[in-house]
Amino acid sequence: MAHESSYVPGNVVEKWIDDRLPIIRWSKEHLMDYPTPKNLNYWWTFGAILAFMLGVQIVTGIILAMHYTPHVSLAFDSVEHIRRDVNGGRIIQAVHATGASMFFAAVYIHMFRGLYFGSYKAPREILWILGVLLFVLMVTTAFMGYVLPWGQMSFWAATVITNILGAIPVLGTPILELLRGGFAVDNATLNRFFSLHYLLPFIIAAVVALHIWALHVPGNNNPIGVEVKSSRETVPFHPYYTMKDLFAVIVFCIPFAWFVFFAPDILGHPDNYIMANSQVTPAHIVPEWYFLPFYAILRAIDFNILFIDSKLGGVIFFAGAILVLFFVPWLDTSKVRSGTFRPIFKWFYWLFVANFVFLTWLGSAPAEGIYVLLSKIATAYYFIYFIIVLPLLGRFETPRPLPTSITESVLAKHKAPAAAQPAAASTSH
Amino acid sequence: MIKTKSIIGALLVSMLFAAVPAVAQDHGTPEIKKEAWSFAGPFGTYDRNQLQRGFQVFKEVCSSCHSARLIAFRNLSEPGGPEFTEGQVKALAAEYEINDPEAEGGKRPGIAADRWPSPFANDQEARDANGGALPPDFSVLAKARGTTQPFPWWIFNYFTAYSEGGPDYIHALLNGYVDPPPHGAEVPEGKHYNTYFPGHALGMAPPLSDGLITYEAGETGSVPLTVDQYSRDVASYMMWMAEPHLVARKEAGFQVIAFLLVFAGLMYLVKQKLWSRVEH
Numbered sequence: 001m002a003h004e005s006s007y008v009p010g011n012v013v014e015k016w017i018d019d020r021l022p023i024i025r026w027s028k029e030h031l032m033d034y035p036t037p038k039n040l041n042y043w044w045t046f047g048a049i050l051a052f053m054l055g056v057q058i059v060t061g062i063i064l065a066m067h068y069t070p071h072v073s074l075a076f077d078s079v080e081h082i083r084r085d086v087n088g089g090r091i092i093q094a095v096h097a098t099g100a101s102m103f104f105a106a107v108y109i110h111m112f113r114g115l116y117f118g119s120y121k122a123p124r125e126i127l128w129i130l131g132v133l134l135f136v137l138m139v140t141t142a143f144m145g146y147v148l149p150w151g152q153m154s155f156w157a158a159t160v161i162t163n164i165l166g167a168i169p170v171l172g173t174p175i176l177e178l179l180r181g182g183f184a185v186d187n188a189t190l191n192r193f194f195s196l197h198y199l200l201p202f203i204i205a206a207v208v209a210l211h212i213w214a215l216h217v218p219g220n221n222n223p224i225g226v227e228v229k230s231s232r233e234t235v236p237f238h239p240y241y242t243m244k245d246l247f248a249v250i251v252f253c254i255p256f257a258w259f260v261f262f263a264p265d266i267l268g269h270p271d272n273y274i275m276a277n278s279q280v281t282p283a284h285i286v287p288e289w290y291f292l293p294f295y296a297i298l299r300a301i302d303f304n305i306l307f308i309d310s311k312l313g314g315v316i317f318f319a320g321a322i323l324v325l326f327f328v329p330w331l332d333t334s335k336v337r338s339g340t341f342r343p344i345f346k347w348f349y350w351l352f353v354a355n356f357v358f359l360t361w362l363g364s365a366p367a368e369g370i371y372v373l374l375s376k377i378a379t380a381y382y383f384i385y386f387i388i389v390l391p392l393l394g395r396f397e398t399p400r401p402l403p404t405s406i407t408e409s410v411l412a413k414h415k416a417p418a419a420a421q422p423a424a425a426s427t428s429h
Numbered sequence: 430m431i432k433t434k435s436i437i438g439a440l441l442v443s444m445l446f447a448a449v450p451a452v453a454q455d456h457g458t459p460e461i462k463k464e465a466w467s468f469a470g471p472f473g474t475y476d477r478n479q480l481q482r483g484f485q486v487f488k489e490v491c492s493s494c495h496s497a498r499l500i501a502f503r504n505l506s507e508p509g510g511p512e513f514t515e516g517q518v519k520a521l522a523a524e525y526e527i528n529d530p531e532a533e534g535g536k537r538p539g540i541a542a543d544r545w546p547s548p549f550a551n552d553q554e555a556r557d558a559n560g561g562a563l564p565p566d567f568s569v570l571a572k573a574r575g576t577t578q579p580f581p582w583w584i585f586n587y588f589t590a591y592s593e594g595g596p597d598y599i600h601a602l603l604n605g606y607v608d609p610p611p612h613g614a615e616v617p618e619g620k621h622y623n624t625y626f627p628g629h630a631l632g633m634a635p636p637l638s639d640g641l642i643t644y645e646a647g648e649t650g651s652v653p654l655t656v657d658q659y660s661r662d663v664a665s666y667m668m669w670m671a672e673p674h675l676v677a678r679k680e681a682g683f684q685v686i687a688f689l690l691v692f693a694g695l696m697y698l699v700k701q702k703l704w705s706r707v708e709h
Contacts, residue, residue: 258682
């Protein structure tokens with residue numbers, strides 16, 4: 001980022017440190033002075049909320065790992081031991097389990113915000129790609145974490161999802177056996193999942209650092225998608241955005257606390273309170289809600305495509321649904337970033353959002369009857385949006401005129417209400 | 430500045446949450462009614478007398494087949510539960526023989542720290558004694574069962590913090606026996622027709638009947654001795670076994686949310702004051 005460092009070492013000690021490891025200078029530049037567009041709305045607070053959630057999950061997770069036993073005959077009871085006998089354990093466990101859901105709720109909002117405001121467009125492609133990578137890491141971590149309580153859904157989710165990898169030609173079976181540590185999901189699987197579940201969050205934290213680095217080079221996108229033109233259009237990150245983000249984090253904690261304290265199990269499945277049993281298959285194997293859209297896509301492919309059988313086809317679409325996100329910066333051909341100025345895009349975008357919610361619901365419905373057909377239609381639109389709509393819309397759509405700068409947009413916004421209520425405007429503080 | 434579309438977006442996202450419970454309805458089982466429970470909702474607490482009655486039902490009826498391996502005798506005197514006195518718990522524990530390889534003869538009388546003894550030595554013995562069906566452990570059973578509501582009613586569950594699907598199911602199941610089975614229903618030998626059990630063929634014979642248990646002193650006369658009452662009491666007790674710290678959790682939640690609301694209000698003012706200097 002091209003701005004002068006305003007840091008002046010305050011005393012000899014700071015000077016001494018600054019000459020050797022300018023970490024205070026770096027912190028001041030990136031954590032405090034970082035110039036941020038002044039017109040960001042509340043959808044932009046989800047970055048901070050996600051950073052907060054990662055912290056919550058790591059801290060609660062480390063404490064849980066002190067009391068958890070990764071063994072098939074002990075894991076289930078050790079989680080109950082945490083809830084019953086560990087001081088504060090029931091809250092720490094509930095925060096961690098519910099936290100996964102809140103983390104995903106926040107990440108979906110963050111991603112949909114990026115999709116609406118075109119935050120993936122040049123020069124922010126790497127920022128977006130790192131974000132998709134973070135999502136993939138989150139999915140993997142959450143999946144492995146869900147296996148650890150070793151309930152019925154844990155076990156069968158592990159079985160069904162690892163089975164997916166078995167569909168890969170040639171390499172499928174070796175990968176499957178490596179991942180499971182045997183021919184079936186068993187103690188070896190639980191042990192490696194526990195180990196990896198502990199490792200991955202730290203990799204996530206490292207990629208988050210890269211994600212923020214990639215953010216700080218071009219600076220934030222903003223709701224009008226017009227680049228910052230002068231320093232008067234930005235405010236220092238601290239205190240303006242630290243305080244706004246803190247406010248947003250606390251508001252986010254209210255529904256979070258609601259679930260933790262009043263309905264800690266409502267986001268899970270009752271079957272996970274039955275200890276894993278490889279001899280009894282649950283009536284309906286359902287993943288956690290945040291995987292449902294992708295689960296619906298996986299199940300929608302129940303037909304063979306040429307030489308590709310339906311199982312592999314499902315895996316290709318399932319993986320493709322996430323992989324396609326990596327290419328969004330090049331699939332979207334429109335020069336205009338913000339969806340606000342794209343009249344036709346908006347329709348497709350909101351249809352995409354509704355379709356995604358619909359896929360979530362379909363993922364929880366049994367794979368039979370009308371649901372199968374609906375899943376196919378919804379899956380089709382998911383891909384059509386990225387592969388057909390985004391590339392073509394850039395060519396055919398006439399965007400609305402863009403404001404020339406953030407300043408102009410801000411002035412226009414303030415003029416409108418001021419004209420309507422002159423009295424209120426003159427007394428505004 | 431909140432735009433209509435932001436609201437629509439927020440609504441859609443909250444619907445993502447709402448999509449959670451599998452719409453997986455077991456075909457042919459009627460919808461289970463939500464009962465009134467003292468421990469429901471943000472301000473719910475257990476009714477101590479009800480837990481004591483439920484414990485009596487569990488001890489005298491259920492525990493002859495069902496284990497509760499995570500429950501220790503000492504839990505029965507802990508705050509927020511049935512709250513028997515420590516003396517009562519010690520006396521109760523001493524009634525049971527506990528397997529202990531270090532004791533003389535391999536057995537010794539129970540103490541408060543012991544877990545509730547299981548009625549069978551292992552799953553196979555339990556199956557053999559119950560016509561091949563395994564009586565499930567009661568420790569967390571109240572949370573391992575649930576109910577489903579048709580769309581859109583389940584959406585409200587997230588706003589009412591509905592977490593009593595287990596007790597609702599247990600109560601319905603215990604009152605759901607139909608003998609003889611309805612016309613056209615096939616029930617295999619040794620099974621019992623139950624309206625609410627998935628598949629309807631339940632291995633457990635109706636365990637309760639009116640007047641089966643006489644509640645201990647203090648309750649006589651005021652509480653009906655009916656299957657409906659027994660099943661409510663035992664379902665509450667099972668919920669306590671599954672969630673012994675429910676009351677403390679909800680009390681803490683009330684404080685946490687009150688704190689967060691005040692903190693959010695203050696942070697909003699901080700943010701407003703700060704940003705009032707910036708045209709944005």
